[in-house]
Amino acid sequence: MSEVGGLLHGPNFPVAGVPARLAFHGEHLRVTLPGGAFEDVPVESLEVSVTGFNEDTLQLAWGTEAHLHAVTIADLEAQRVLFEHAPASVAKRLKRGHSTVHWHRRKWKAIVGVLAGFVLLALVAWWQSEAITMWIANRVSLENEVRIGDSALEQLRTKHQLTDQGVAAEAVAKIGARLTEGSRYHYRWYVSDDRQVNAFALPGGVVVVNAGMIEAAASAEELAGVLAHEVQHVEHRHTLQQMIHTAGWAAVLAVVLGDVSAVTTVVIHQLGSLRNSRKLEAQADVEGMKALARADIPPGGLVSLFERLEGQRRRPGGPAIALLLSHPATEERIAGLRQLAGTLHCECRPMDIDWPAVKSSLKDLQPKVEK
Amino acid sequence: MSWQYRIEGSDLQYVELTLSPGDSVIGEPGAMMYADEGVSIETHMGDGDGSGVGARLTAGFKRTLTGENFFVSVFKNTLSRPLRVCFAAPSPGKIIAIDLASVGGALICQRGAFLGGTRGVRVGLAFKKRLRAGMFGGEGFIMQRLAGSGTVFIHASGTLAPLDLRAGEEIKVDTGCLAALQTTVSYDVKYVGSLKTSLLGGEGLFLASVKGPGTVWLQSLPLQRLRAAITGMSQSRALAPRLLYLGLVIFVVIATLMGKRL
Secondary structure, three states: OOOEEEEEEOOOOOOOOEEEEEEEEOOEEEEEOOOOOEEEEEHHHOEEEEEOOOOOEEEEEEOOHHHOEEEEEOOHHHHHHHHHOOOHHHHHHHHHHHHHHHHHHHHHHHHHHHHHHHHHHHHHHHHOHHHHHHHHHHHOOHHHHHHHHHHHHHHHHOOOOEEOOHHHHHHHHHHHHHHOOOOOOOOEEEEEOOOOOOEEEEOOOEEEEEHHHHHHOOOHHHHHHHHHHHHHHHHOOHHHHHHHHHHHHHHHHHHHHOOHHHHHHHHHHHHOOOOOOHHHHHHHHHHHHHHHHHOOOOOOHHHHHHHHHHHHHHOOOOOOOHHHHHOOOOHHHHHHHHHHHHHOOOOOOOOOOOHHHHHHHHHHOOOOOOO | OOEEEEEEOOOOOEEEEEEOOOOEEEEOOOOEEEEOOOEEEEEEEOOOOOOOHHHHHHHHHHHHHOOOOOEEEEEEEOOOOOEEEEEEOOOOEEEEEEEHHHHOOEEEEOOOOEEEEEOOOEEEEEEOOOHHHHHHOOOOOEEEEEEOOOEEEEEEEOOEEEEEEOOOOEEEEOOOOEEEEEOOOEEEEEEOOOHHHHHHOOOOOEEEEEEOOEEEEEEOOOHHHHHHHHHOHHHHOOHHHHHHHHHHHHHHHHHHHHOOOO
């Protein structure tokens, strides 16, 4: 017979209870007081419950209302010993009480575990956000990318006249073709009537060059530098990555599931304000220069363009230049570009483009009349 | 342990202790009202029981979680004659002395209740494991667990009423009125019972429920209610938090009805 310690509570005892020894004898629970006096309680009259502030005390009660007696067992080990030696008729009830004691502990472990999991997940997502957006961007099929780009292009057409015909557009396409040789994208080149100095790439291989951009470029090499840069945004899916990054996880689902209409709304909204992160811009710079060198085009075009534009902007009363807003031409950036241009090996060939003719052809491109 | 004490005042109380030579007592920083010359005051991290640095840091952190100070002041009689030290209650209410041995070596109190006591008494965390009691019981998830041997002085606003509960005896208590309870007492919350009562009865949606065996100490005027009475509730009755609260309450009522063991 294994005895365990507990506290006996009853009408004639102090509120805190008196220490008692408990053991099962056959179908009775024997409660022994320190003095040696004992009482045998028939097990069928025992009521088992879980009490205490911590919900971890096993209580066995008998008697009614004013004559209610109870023993409480707070020690977990004592609880285990007690129900191991209990007669079958009461063991089941004891075990249920014992498991209730454990239930609360497990519940809090689960709550803390789930919370910790969420925190960990959030931390990993924050730490690896770039890798995650890149991974997601790579899940988007080429087809969907093209569809996103097309929808954005349609929206653009409502505001500006875009053309892929004429001297200027053909010159852009000619330079572009040299830069994108062997690409998995099927590129389309457009010249827009917009007089702002800017150029941008849409997902899926659409590159739009503003008329203002061509006017600002002093040579075909300078335009080639801009195009090479924009092409890298397409090749490395920067626009998609940035879109995913800013639009968040709601857009992610839409992209993966292929709900293009929702995504397009986001893209169009962002077209004007979209800033590729500094890291993505740097990548486009470096990769763009390498692409120029591979295509045997002098890689210094972007440097001279930026230097001249930055000079114009710095002048008192100088214009705000859209290209510089999205591509800040900081001194370190220009210096980095120049250094890279010097190290690249290039068997440069002339561009074979009549640049003055390209520029003058822009006069035919009239701004779209608002209907 | 060889100090005597007497509690003075009716509603704004203080407790005056007489320390035997060489004896010491701990008190919350700022609680001391006066002390005789010859009583040294030292501040310790944690419970001031001379354990290691790590243990003291942990103890101090636990103390702050239970509404006490990170530090504790130890008052020691350095002379060879009895000296007095006195702690004042921080708000209108009652101070009571409880011998921890008489309540089984540990006592659960509401946050911030501990005022002082025998050196070696530890102020620990009593974490309420029942979600609904923690959320709606009025005492929060964290209460104080005063453990050790000796006497503790606890303070609560309003008048303190000790109630002895027989095994299985259960009483309803307004939320927030629970000042202290023995570890053997079960504490839970219960839905008031009807929508009409909960909305118009003025007792709120839940009542705390305590069940014996053991002693509970109830306070007549929780500090929040006193503060509300003084500042006037009109300014702070914003709608949004109350709606949020209502939503939460409905959620918990449903959850309680669905599974009794939440």
